[in-house]
Amino acid sequence: MFYYKNNELYVEDMKVADIALEFKTPLYIYSKSHFETQYKKLDEKITRRHLICFALKANSNLAVINTFAKLGAGADVVSAGEIFRAKKAGLDTTKIVFSGVGKTPDEIKYALENNILMFNIESFEELEEIEKVACLLNKTAPVSFRVNPNVDPKTHPYISTGLKKNKFGISHTQIVDAYKKASQMKHISIKGIQFHIGSQLTDVSPFFEAQIKVAHIMRELLSLGIKLDIIDIGGGLGVVYENEKEPDLDQYANFINEAFKDFPDSMIVLEPGRFLVANGGIFVTKVLYRKQNEGKNFIIVDGAMNDLIRPSLYDAYHKIEPVVKKNAKKITADIVGPICESGDFFARSREIDSLERNDLVSIFSSGAYGFTMASNYNSRCKPAEVLVDKDKVKLVRARETFEDLIRGETI
Numbered sequence: 001m002f003y004y005k006n007n008e009l010y011v012e013d014m015k016v017a018d019i020a021l022e023f024k025t026p027l028y029i030y031s032k033s034h035f036e037t038q039y040k041k042l043d044e045k046i047t048r049r050h051l052i053c054f055a056l057k058a059n060s061n062l063a064v065i066n067t068f069a070k071l072g073a074g075a076d077v078v079s080a081g082e083i084f085r086a087k088k089a090g091l092d093t094t095k096i097v098f099s100g101v102g103k104t105p106d107e108i109k110y111a112l113e114n115n116i117l118m119f120n121i122e123s124f125e126e127l128e129e130i131e132k133v134a135c136l137l138n139k140t141a142p143v144s145f146r147v148n149p150n151v152d153p154k155t156h157p158y159i160s161t162g163l164k165k166n167k168f169g170i171s172h173t174q175i176v177d178a179y180k181k182a183s184q185m186k187h188i189s190i191k192g193i194q195f196h197i198g199s200q201l202t203d204v205s206p207f208f209e210a211q212i213k214v215a216h217i218m219r220e221l222l223s224l225g226i227k228l229d230i231i232d233i234g235g236g237l238g239v240v241y242e243n244e245k246e247p248d249l250d251q252y253a254n255f256i257n258e259a260f261k262d263f264p265d266s267m268i269v270l271e272p273g274r275f276l277v278a279n280g281g282i283f284v285t286k287v288l289y290r291k292q293n294e295g296k297n298f299i300i301v302d303g304a305m306n307d308l309i310r311p312s313l314y315d316a317y318h319k320i321e322p323v324v325k326k327n328a329k330k331i332t333a334d335i336v337g338p339i340c341e342s343g344d345f346f347a348r349s350r351e352i353d354s355l356e357r358n359d360l361v362s363i364f365s366s367g368a369y370g371f372t373m374a375s376n377y378n379s380r381c382k383p384a385e386v387l388v389d390k391d392k393v394k395l396v397r398a399r400e401t402f403e404d405l406i407r408g409e410t411i
């Protein structure tokens with residue numbers, strides 16, 4: 001966890017300023033205890049038999065995956081690369097669910113060879129491809145279908161996924177046909193049903209709306225003799241970035257119990273990403289320069305949109321504070337990076353303590369969709385990542401070097 005003591009920012013037992021001095025900036029810093037606390041909080045609330053499959057896309061650093069694997073977590077993956085990472089991190093591959101609209105034949109093969117828990121199928125053509133690859137390998141593929149329940153999650157349009165206009169899942173009007181088709185295939189074993197309606201939901205009622213629709217589909221399937229062992233309710237639980245209200249976990253758990261009360265033997269799979277890691281990470285960057293253009297203040301820092309793209313891409317709000325607070329007067333400024341784009345900002349017209357050159361600032365809530373969305377744009381080396389466990393600080397990904405930038409390239 002992150003907190004201020006005597007105006008200095010700490011992560012667990014360590015001063016953030018000391019860590020930044022040692023590992024340089026820009027830098028991602030993670031709190032192991034925050035990750036563990038979030039996992040246990042959710043794990044304890046869900047009273048039914050369940051498996052928490054951490055959505056690796058939120059933060060796929062090996063040490064982070066390993067932290068959850070040790071607590072018993074599975075993984076929600078969306079590529080063969082994520083299966084590879086999960087394995088390297090010591091996660092049991094039989095606890096992996098594989099989502100995504102565009103799984104390639106090679107990825108399907110890799111997943112089958114690694115005996116994953118199930119494929120969450122998103123189209124009829126994908127079903128045919130999985131049957132084909134499984135047949136070639138002489139294996140049976142465990143599957144569920146991702147249903148698009150057409151429920152509005154009331155979140156940012158880029159992260160809504162359960163509306164009929166979104167590319168995800170199979171329409172609730174066609175889903176029963178998908179099961180009928182699968183039940184006739186030799187190399188397919190029907191395991192469950194899945195849905196995911198969107199991300200950063202702080203009001204949990206849209207989940208319930210979707211769950212009710214899914215339970216309805218399950219009853220219909222049961223009348224056709226198709227019984228499902230797994231109900232995968234996706235991810236999407238929100239966190240506090242600014243002043244949102246936290247999602248009500250008791251209500252979330254009650255909704256699950258209520259919606260699926262007719263299916264007491266099925267296992268619930270959850271796919272949280274952001275909820276587990278967002279507030280367990282900060283991005284630390286250093287002030288390079290300050291300037292004023294016709295009365296407008298700019299604070300130029302050494303981190304940029306290539307390191308943390310959420311503000312640029314979604315206009316996402318991240319709290320930004322000095323690592324050491326000096327009770328300086330407040331100014332209103334744009335906090336921007338060195339990249340040659342006007343969209344390279346962390347905050348615009350933000351009220352912040354007036355800063356000096358070389359001051360460190362912390363961009364909070366950066367543990368989810370931070371490093372995983374980083375790029376090398378402008379040939380910038382990706383930042384280092386450190387994981388803090390009480391008074392121990394471990395470099396869990398080295399800062400990239402120039403050689404990393406050109407790996408694999410030739411003239």
Ligand code: LLP
Pocket residue numbers: 055058076099100159161196198199200234235236237271272273274275310314368369
């Ligand atoms: N399961 C599926 C099938 C998903 O598509 C996602 C996220 C998750 C689980 C995990 O969702 P979470 O619990 O983290 O909300 N880059 C965006 C978020 C994109 C989410 C995509 N899917 C952001 O930075 O806000």
